[in-house]
Amino acid sequence: MTIKHIMELFALDGRDFVIGSYDVLLHREPDAHGLLYYLGCLNRGYGKAYIIVQIARSEEFDSSNKINGLERLIRDEAKKHSIFFHIFNRKLNINRLIEKNLVHLDNVSKSINDSAVQLINALKDFEINHGNSVSRNNVIDEKRNFLQDDNYHTNIKSYKEDFYFLSKRFDRLLSEYKYNGIMFVDITTLLKWNRPPVGIVRTIFEFVKYSLTRKDKSIEYFTFNASRDALKIVKRSLVEIMIQVLENDNVDEIFRKNVLDLAKREVDFREDGEIDQAYLVPYSQNGFSVLFDASKIIAKSMHCPFRRIDNIISIGLDWDSSNYDLLLELKKIIGFKFIGAYYDGIPIIKPEFLPNDIFCNMFFDYFCKLSELSDRVFTISKKSKAEYLSLMENEMIPGTKDIKYIRLGDPELNKIEYHNKEERKINGKFVVYVSTIEKRKNHILLLHIWKKLYHKYGERTPQLICIGMWGWGVDDVKSEYFADSNLQKCVKFLDDVGNNELTWFYENASFAVFPSHDEGWGLGASEAMTYSLPCITSSTPALLEATQNLMPFCEANNKDQWFDLIDEMISNPDKIESLGLLIKEKYVSKKWQEFSCELFEYATYKGE
Structure with a gap:
């Protein structure tokens, strides 16, 4: 030529x-x-x-x-x-990567079509030459025998090499189709936690707890290291111990912390194939030293346990504990399926409730990568599903349309003997608010309400028990509370309540209040409903959904209406009783095991 x-x-x-x-x-x-x-x-x-x-x-x-x-x-x-070519020509690289993948897809399509035609023709010839029919059940065995038949190879010498290549590919694709793969669960969030699980941590805790009860062995657990540039498989036995320690309220806090620290030390060390900081490439721009994103280099260099047929599920505090950049690069190389979770988009939609713009910007970046990385996304409410789709459309963010709402679980009903009532200084009737203490949760409104109630009822004012961890944006709450001795008499903040003690509060409170400005799901409200405890909630859609539109509500900022509703509940015990009966009659509860099973099936189904 x-x-x-x-x-x-x-x-x-x-x-x-x-x-x-x-x-x-x-x-x-x-x-x-x-x-x-x-x-x-x-x-x-x-x-x-x-x-x-x-x-x-x-x-x-x-x-x-x-x-x-x-x-x-x-x-x-x-x-x-050249590494520098990749660094300074990212746009060109993206175009070439797209072109390469298009060529690959085109070739795969042709290969599959040719393979199917050639296999059918070859098997027909085999039937004719050997004088017997080939059943569908033993196609693969007969095909292998055919490939080992030297006499027959002489008759198809013109395409012997191509046929052998396509046959091997056919075998691999068939075996992968039959094999569902492994589900890898990211437990980095749990390893960072050292107290009874609440909120998002409760969700991942319950799912991991359920996964440990399944008989199949196709579940593995992994975590990112402290610098989030490598991941490691965590032994099942270690996960079981961790779940037991987090679940048991009777475990000494120091012992719990020591066990979890031991778990972290066991998984947080470097191995061969894991990449250190030398892979970050510095350069200077406008006088500042900048580090290139090294996720692509790390992904190509590290040893990874994932395969194309595996499912990766990560539903924790991923903006703080996961590395979506690294997972994105690994997915491009390997092609696994990723299942993510969307709880709410409050940092994007209502940034005024966040401490600063830095977190809001970081969360928006996390949301974009969640949409890019995920093949499936589960949301915790109908409201959060609609919100997720709206954000994708409004911000023009591409992503999967395979989004499923899966309602969270409710606690198991257990009678608890409580011995800390005097130590907690709980006197007579009380009202509970179970929530983290932060600006969005609107504790300041309740302090204003209880000030007015104390002026009306004096020492007969029911106590308000606020149960939850202290968060951000609550300086006004602390100032208001500690400046008023009367408030300190009738309002208590408890940030160390375990699950067993929380059960007692739900069982013995007069009613609950949830005045939050916004929620992804009202977990505290749904827990209260499980115990037939009447609630007053704000009109945010997630709280109405959690209480199944059975409870009284009003706008979060309407102080007068809040006072009237709470005062009516205090002065009219029959109102509380009738709402309790309504809950028992109409509220539909859901177990955490049901939620976890539904999420597991959603994460592993093969689709159409």
Whole structure:
């Protein structure tokens, strides 16, 4: 074959291209191994330039063989594999990656079609030559026998190599189809937690707890290390101990912390194949030192336990504990499925309730990567599902449309003997508010209400018990509370209540209040409803959904209406009793095990 310029080879395709490249560069036909290798490269999406350069770099190539355009092609190909080329030509790299994947998809489509036709024809010939029929149940065994039949190979010598290659590919695809893969659960959030699980942590805790009860062994657990540039498989036995320690309220706090610290130390060390900070490439821009995102380099260099057929599920505090950049790069290389969770978008939609813009910007970046990374997303309420879809549309963020609302679980009903009533200084009737203490939860409104109640009822004012951890944006709450001695008599803040003690509060409170400005789901409200405890909630959609529209509500900022509703409940015990009976009659509860099972099935189903 004679050519005037190396670009003429690009007009050829498939087998003709490989044969032509050997002829022009090495002046011979390719051997069977070389032909199969480069056909495989083409099928995987490698460019023709890559194959020409590989052949030209072989020892057989005669450097005196001057072909127009070859030297420049070799130089350009070398630049493409330079780290600095990748750093400073990201846009070009993205275009080439898209082009490569399109070529790969096209070749895979052709390969599957050709494979199907050739397998059918070969099996028909096999039936004719061997005089027996091939049942569907033993197609694969018969096909393997066919491949080992040397006499028959002589009759199909013209396409023997291609058929063998496609047959191997067919076997692999079939085995992967039959095998559901492993579910890998990210437990980084749990390893960072050292107190009874609440909120989002409760969700991942209950799901992991359920997964440990399943008989199948196709579940693994992993965590990111402290610097979040590597991940490691966590032993099942260690996860079981961790769940027991987090679940048991009777475990000494120091012992709990020591056990969890031991778990962290066991998984947070470097191994061969994990990458250190030397892989971060610094450069200077406008006088500032900047670090390139090294996730792509790390992903290509690290040992990863995931495979294309595996499902990765991460539903914790991922903006704080996961590394979506690294997972995105690993997914591009491996092709696993990722299942994420969307709880709420308050930092994006209502940033006024957050401490600063830094977290809001970080959360928006997390949301964009969640949408890009996820094949499926579960949401905790109908409100959060609608919110997620609206954010994707309004911000023009691409992502999966496979989104499912799965309602969270309610606590198990257990009678608890409580011995800390005097120690907690709880006197007579009381009202509970179970929630983290932060600006969005609107504790300041309740302090204003209880001030007015104390003026009306004096020492007979029911206590308000606020149960939850202290968070951000509550300086006004602390100032208001500690400046008023009467408030300190009738309002208590408890930040160390375990699950057993919380059960007692739900069982013995007069009613509960939830005046939050916004929620993804009203977990405290649904827990109160499980114990037939009447609630007054704000009109935010998630709280109405959690109470199944059975309880009285009003706008979060309407102080007068809040006072009237709470005062009515205090002065009218029959109102409380009738609401309690309404809950028992109409409220539909859901167990955490049901939630976890539903999420597990959603994460692992194969689709249509």
